[in-house]
Amino acid sequence: MRVLMLNGSPHKNGCTFTALSEVAAQLEREGIETEIVHVAKKAIRGCIACGKCQTTGHCVFDDDGVNECVDKLKAADGLVVGSPVYYAGPNGVLCSFLDRMFFGKSAAYAYKPAAAVVSCRRGGASATFDRLNKYFTIANMPVVSSQYWNSVHGNTPDEVRQDLEGLQIMRTLGLNMAWLLKCIELGRKTYPYPKREDPVMTNFVR
Ligand SMILES: Cc1cc2nc3c(=O)[nH]c(=O)nc-3n(C[C@H](O)[C@H](O)[C@H](O)COP(=O)(O)O)c2cc1C
Numbered sequence: 512m513r514v515l516m517l518n519g520s521p522h523k524n525g526c527t528f529t530a531l532s533e534v535a536a537q538l539e540r541e542g543i544e545t546e547i548v549h550v551a552k553k554a555i556r557g558c559i560a561c562g563k564c565q566t567t568g569h570c571v572f573d574d575d576g577v578n579e580c581v582d583k584l585k586a587a588d589g590l591v592v593g594s595p596v597y598y599a600g601p602n603g604v605l606c607s608f609l610d611r612m613f614f615g616k617s618a619a620y621a622y623k624p625a626a627a628v629v630s631c632r633r634g635g636a637s638a639t640f641d642r643l644n645k646y647f648t649i650a651n652m653p654v655v656s657s658q659y660w661n662s663v664h665g666n667t668p669d670e671v672r673q674d675l676e677g678l679q680i681m682r683t684l685g686l687n688m689a690w691l692l693k694c695i696e697l698g699r700k701t702y703p704y705p706k707r708e709d710p711v712m713t714n715f716v717r
Pocket of ligand 1: 631
């Protein structure tokens, strides 16, 4: 089993990476493979709402790693998305990346457990966490929880390493995700994924 992890910070080895690494180490101890992909240093275009992905399954912009991550997630069993807190929300580059990674493509992600992880210096962690969870909860992805909302505090990796509670939250998250992945793997033999109704879109027009 394999979990895709997205580092949504411009800092490749910063605080978000430190938090993700703690989750990854726990997953690996549980026999789950992990891959951390650094997505948020490049210029990432926002979604242009052309809708092409709804027929092709891929974004029309093929040069910034979004389509690569679409395929990586299709092949993976779970997802963890990490972001630094910027003005009490996720990094804007990461949001652009996720808008394009999820829109028109997320049917393929259904039933893959997912979790968000955030890093902040002082405030805005839970608002950021809530925003990231929106991607999973519109895509039939079970959200994995921990013993607290998944955040670490620090402005540098060293400070994050001093956040012992934050690191424990990350380890518990890794443990819980590994447990859920194994349960799903075992349970699927008896209980296949549910057959859902075709989606209805009323767009608030009555
Ligand atoms: C543009 C910008 C906005 C930020 N906004 C916040 C904020 O609202 N709350 C906060 O606690 N920290 C804020 N920070 C600090 C980062 O969230 C924090 O240092 C984080 O741990 C950095 O993670 P990284 O090393 O993975 O990039 C901000 C940093 C930047 C660059």
